[in-house]
Amino acid sequence: MKFSGCRYIIFTDLDGTLIDEEYSYRDAEDALSIIKKREIPLILCTSKTRAEIEIYRNEIGINDPFISENGGAIFIPENYFENLNFDKRIDQYCVIELGIPYTRLRGAIERIRKGGYKIKGFGDMSVKEISTITNLGIREAELSKKREYDEPFIIQNGDEREVLRIIREFKLMVTKGGRFYHLTGNNDKGKAVRILTDVFRKNGFDGETIGLGDSENDFPMLRNVDIPILIRDGPREWNTRILKILGRG
Ligand SMILES: [Mg+2]
Structure with missing residues (x-):
């Protein structure tokens, strides 16, 4: 074989x-x-x-x-x-x-934000903003925004542990990469x-x-x-x- x-x-x-x-x-x-x-x-x-x-x-x-x-x-x-x-x-x-599909992950980010927590995902950021945070060039930042299964995010303000607890309540997972938290399915x-x-x-x-x-x-x-x-x-x-x-x- x-x-x-x-x-x-x-x-x-x-x-x-x-x-x-x-x-x-x-x-x-x-x-x-x-x-x-x-x-x-x-x-x-x-x-x-x-x-x-x-x-x-x-x-x-x-x-x-x-x-x-x-x-x-x-x-x-x-x-x-x-x-x-x-x-x-x-x-x-x-x-x-x-x-799981990206639209569901985005829905969760929006619900957490409505709960008063300041979190920001790639879907909320402009290409320019992503480029500044990540040091990626504009073209690369554009490609990094083409998410299918994972939403990178930052917690701008608020209790990190509380945000992570809510995410688990949604039966979603969060892991930490080098620069961002990553919201995913299981x-x-x-x-x-x-x-x-x-x-x-x-x-x-x-x-x-x-x-x-x-x-x-x-x-x-x-x-x-x-x-x-x-x-x-x-x-x-x-x-x-x-x-x-x-x-x-
Ligand atoms: Mg790495």
């Missing part, structure tokens, strides 16, 4: 992992060329949108499946696998959908990684999975790979929330 000779699959986060704070993957270029030469599937698994991920895939020159918006969906290029069950076709992809990177790993196994893969990430929202992914690699937050710093989860904070 197609993946029976494959020894590794690599799942990687983008921000703070494959790419640096200037959104460049220059430092990873040597590693990327080895990965490509050895034909190791490289699965981008990020809170970014499909539109943003497509830019990186094109630039890096990879054609492997990817996981968008914190496990909201798995996008698989047509004919990539011989054996595959999927939910729907979107453009040139077979899609396994795990998240999906996370870990579930998506598990499902996609199973698909690879059904197509002959018998090797080990590697996962790389730096933030709290990467933790479910790191727990669902054979070889988890936690990237430092800065030259000396580890993510303090992750240290707490590990009992080392």
